[in-house]
Amino acid sequence: MSLLKAELIRLIREEGPLNVSRYMALCLGHPRHGYYMTRDPFGAQGDFTTAPEISQMFGELLGLWAGAVWQMMGEPASVRLVELGPGRGTLMADMLRAARIVPGFREALDVHLVEISPVLRQAQHQSLAGAAAPSWHDGIETALDGPVIVVANEFLDALPLDQFVKTGDGWRERLVGLDAGGELAFGLAGAPETSLTMAAPNGSVIEQPAAALAIVATVSRHLAFHGGAALFIDYGSVRSGFGDTLQAVRRQRHVDVLAEPGEADLTVHVDFERMAQAARRSGAATHGPATQREVLLALGLAERAQALAARAKPEQAEAIRGAFERLTATGATGMGELFKVLALSHPGLPPLPGFDLHQMPEQA
Ligand code: SAH
Numbered sequence: 001m002s003l004l005k006a007e008l009i010r011l012i013r014e015e016g017p018l019n020v021s022r023y024m025a026l027c028l029g030h031p032r033h034g035y036y037m038t039r040d041p042f043g044a045q046g047d048f049t050t051a052p053e054i055s056q057m058f059g060e061l062l063g064l065w066a067g068a069v070w071q072m073m074g075e076p077a078s079v080r081l082v083e084l085g086p087g088r089g090t091l092m093a094d095m096l097r098a099a100r101i102v103p104g105f106r107e108a109l110d111v112h113l114v115e116i117s118p119v120l121r122q123a124q125h126q127s128l129a130g131a132a133a134p135s136w137h138d139g140i141e142t143a144l145d146g147p148v149i150v151v152a153n154e155f156l157d158a159l160p161l162d163q164f165v166k167t168g169d170g171w172r173e174r175l176v177g178l179d180a181g182g183e184l185a186f187g188l189a190g191a192p193e194t195s196l197t198m199a200a201p202n203g204s205v206i207e208q209p210a211a212a213l214a215i216v217a218t219v220s221r222h223l224a225f226h227g228g229a230a231l232f233i234d235y236g237s238v239r240s241g242f243g244d245t246l247q248a249v250r251r252q253r254h255v256d257v258l259a260e261p262g263e264a265d266l267t268v269h270v271d272f273e274r275m276a277q278a279a280r281r282s283g284a285a286t287h288g289p290a291t292q293r294e295v296l297l298a299l300g301l302a303e304r305a306q307a308l309a310a311r312a313k314p315e316q317a318e319a320i321r322g323a324f325e326r327l328t329a330t331g332a333t334g335m336g337e338l339f340k341v342l343a344l345s346h347p348g349l350p351p352l353p354g355f356d357l358h359q360m361p362e363q364a
Contacts, residue, residue, distance in 0.1 A: 004033035004262030009178065017177035017187060021160035024266050028158060029116055033262045036117040042088055047250050047265050050154050052091035055323035059094025061299040066095060066149045067102030068353045069229045073147060080148045081109045085155035087120060089127030096131045112143045140215055144222045150230035157234045157267040159211040163244060164193055166204040171196035184258040205244040209271060216275045217282040220344055224283030229345040229352060236270030236340050238289050245269035272340050279344045287343035287355035293328040293336030295354040301328065
């Protein structure tokens, strides 16, 4: 049994069942046994692979995007480039290399990283050695100051959420407790949640991503007052719906959500419709959501891949074409379609690069 599982069982015996957000928060962020606190989970040998780890082209295009946004902002002499959940620091390193192409941009920006994991902070330190002297933050509040450009890839999907299940007597919160054998098991709160009144068939699940919505709202308020833009990229849906999206992944395979707490990555799908609504209510303009494929192609991924492949050895050229296919793949399992991109900006900015063709109607 994992150390965290033993601790969770003890906690539930003492305090009663945990709600799903507390379970997620402990699995991912427990100071000693949390998933992100103890390991570097990326890469072929790790648990999952993210877009910046697939190809440097991803970060380079985002670096050029940030440079174009900075020009739209009127080229402020000082701007914070803030990344939420930077993983190994690969995305930021690739962005900064590309940022040098935009005259004056690299000199204007300071790098600020929001990261809970000490292991990954160390990896970020190494990736950025010689390229930047970043400041690290535990939370977003201190990271935002003055005009900002914010990027977050696969960050919102790691933030804890709560779940409610429709029953004969209303919506009841889903909890993690113990079964008769003393094993972790899902159950329901005794009393219904009277604030939830949506009609749905019994057994329907609804998710309340309070932490992600709070981050989007905080970024949006800041953009509205101080200027700038933000880019959120994640696995998720363009439209809100019902459904349990909590999943656990270990060594590139799905595993039971309760089986290996602290040893498997836990994620949820991001509800981009609700994120966009929260952003608009907090004063930001929204761009998209569009699919990762649409945005990367609009930012020039095909041209970039061709240019790189033309200069590369045959084997490298093959790898570049493979990365292009993977980042833009369509269909049920294709990253280009499953991943969505939502940009937020100060309402005074024009349509942002990557989204010129994909304006969604306002619906807040
Ligand atoms: N953006 C990276 C990593 C994605 S994994 C990439 O694309 O490769 C999620 C990242 O968010 C990790 O760096 C993880 O440690 C960090 N993280 C997860 N929960 C967090 C939280 N509550 N606050 C700050 N960082 C968090």
